[in-house]
Amino acid sequence: MTAFPVDPLPEIDGFSSLLAIWDGKRDGTLLPPKTAFGIEDFGAWVGRIAISEWEDGDSRFRLFGTQFVDLLGRDLTGALLCGTLMPDLVEPPKRHFAEQR
Numbered sequence: 001m002t003a004f005p006v007d008p009l010p011e012i013d014g015f016s017s018l019l020a021i022w023d024g025k026r027d028g029t030l031l032p033p034k035t036a037f038g039i040e041d042f043g044a045w046v047g048r049i050a051i052s053e054w055e056d057g058d059s060r061f062r063l064f065g066t067q068f069v070d071l072l073g074r075d076l077t078g079a080l081l082c083g084t085l086m087p088d089l090v091e092p093p094k095r096h097f098a099e100q101r
Contacts (some may be wrong), residue, residue, distance in 0.1 A: 018045055048077075058082045059097050071076065 006026075010020050021041050025032035034051075042049060047067040052059035067077045068090040081097075082090045 018042075052081065054097070054101055055080070057094065057098070059093075 003024065006023070009023055012019065021037075022032060025036040025041075027036070039046060047065045049063060049065045050061060050068055051063040052061045052101070061076045061079055064076040064079075076084055081093060
């Protein structure tokens with residue numbers, strides 16, 4: 001698997017402010033710890049963020065931003081990703097997130 005390039009940071013239209021926050025929290029490491037972030041760091045981004053944790057071969061949403069809630073018409077905070085999908089759609093995201101881990 002190829003590592004995501006972080007030095008220098010990639011230029012992604014519309015995400016430069018979020019990448020700068022992320023980069024500022026790395027403290028010389030490849031990835032910043034999630035404890036380095038506070039809700040105040042995200043300002044206008046908070047409604048467009050979903051955070052999940054790996055749990056028994058699935059991802060559980062710990063935060064599901066309000067703009068995602070508005071888009072889907074339901075709040076998935078606390079839900080397992082695969083539990084929100086039709087059974088025939090479960091394997092591709094499971095493989096994707098397993099590879100990411």
